[in-house]
Amino acid sequence: MAKLQAIMKNEFVVMSFRLIVGIFFIYASLHKIVEPLEFAKDIQNYKLIPYAYTNLIALVLPWIEFLAGLFLVLNYMPKGAVILINGMLLVFIVALSSAIFRGLNIHCGCTSAGGSNPGSSTELWISIIRNIIFLGMMIPVLKYSKPESL
Amino acid sequence: MVKPILQAILIVLLAIAIGITTNMTRKHPVGWIAQKKAVEFAGIPEESPPVVDSVSTPLELPPRYQHGSTLEAFKAVTLEQAYHDIYQQKMGVFIDARYADLYAEGHIEGAINIPYDAVMDYMDQLADIPPDQLVVVYCDGADCDASKLLAEELITLGYSRIFVFIGGWNEWLAAGYPISSEEHE
Known part of the structure; x- marks a missing residue:
């Protein structure tokens, strides 16, 4: 246990986790920023949010992903960024799980929309597992990251 | 904290x-x-599609709409209308509004692919379709909007006889009507 804690405290480990998750969030946000209507459609497919609000979410959420990812990479306000990223990861995990539970035949909408076949739930499962791993990676960042002062 | x-x-x-x-x-x-894309069916109630057995019972075609018109600018057709009245009678062109990978996996036989969000990249295909040609657009099924979005786009481009096949690919496939995929072509 102490060994695990030592690894988690390791500066290099914390930095790697920050960069991996940060870059992923930036990457995931780009297509949605360029194509908000496509992303709105992906949100609509989940049937979790009233239809009318989906455009608004599609216009703002990708920017939260982008900024949180960017700040994580830059180590600027990393704890604020981690809170947002953890919040988003949790929401995504719940949404993806509910889609699988309801047997929805949809695209994840996680990265670039419409990339693969929505006929199976594999894409959704992979995204859930990835998000859980990311959540785990955010623990040491939240606990041990030392923000740069910009 | x-x-x-x-x-x-x-x-x-x-x-x-x-x-x-x-x-x-x-x-x-x-x-x-x-905004939800509202559609009305082509002269028939959604619940009880009548059996239309020949072209002699023409579909109620929408009038030519002006640019910028959105709602009610296109009408919907049922599976039976799409198949019996249009497909079998070769009355119109079928356009698959889904993404290219889904089209490649399987589509209505003879349908061309114009993904709803990339119409401008498919102008070559559109050039072969005259504006007064009857066009049926479809996507996965009742829950998808791609067909309606494409229909709006086509109307903006000047097409006057656009129908949305609401049941889409899922209904067509379930009915066992002719399909094809890129792998088999």
Whole structure:
């Protein structure tokens, strides 16, 4: 246990986790920023949010992903960024799980929309597992990251 | 703990500001509130599609609509209308509005692919379709909007006889009507 804690405290480990998750969030946000209507459609497919609000979410959420990812990479306000990223990861995990539970035949909408076949739930499962791993990676960042002062 | 929460709020506010600003500077700003695409069926109630057995019972065609018109500019056809009246009678062109990979996996036989969000990249295919040609657009099924979005786009481009096949690919496939895929062609 102490060994695990030592690894988690390791500066290099914390930095790697920050960069991996940060870059992923930036990457995931780009297509949605360029194509908000496509992303709105992906949100609509989940049937979790009233239809009318989906455009608004599609216009703002990708920017939260982008900024949180960017700040994580830059180590600027990393704890604020981690809170947002953890919040988003949790929401995504719940949404993806509910889609699988309801047997929805949809695209994840996680990265670039419409990339693969929505006929199976594999894409959704992979995204859930990835998000859980990311959540785990955010623990040491939240606990041990030392923000740069910009 | 207070400081990180304040940071998070700050990031959200910044995201909202950038999201709003970038949308306002877009060439075609996205509406803040999503509007459902309303469709009405082509002269028949959705619940009980009548059996239409020949072209002699023509579909009620929408009038030519002006540019910028959105709602009610296209009408919907049922599976039976799409198959018996249009497909079998070779009355019109079928356009698959889904993404190219889904089209490649399987589509209505003879349908061409114009993904709803990339119409401009498929102008070559459109050039072969005259504006007064009867066109049936479809996507996965009742829950998808791609067909309606494409229908609007085509009407804007001047097409006057656009029908949305609401049941789409899922209904067509379930009915066992002719399909093809890129692998078999």
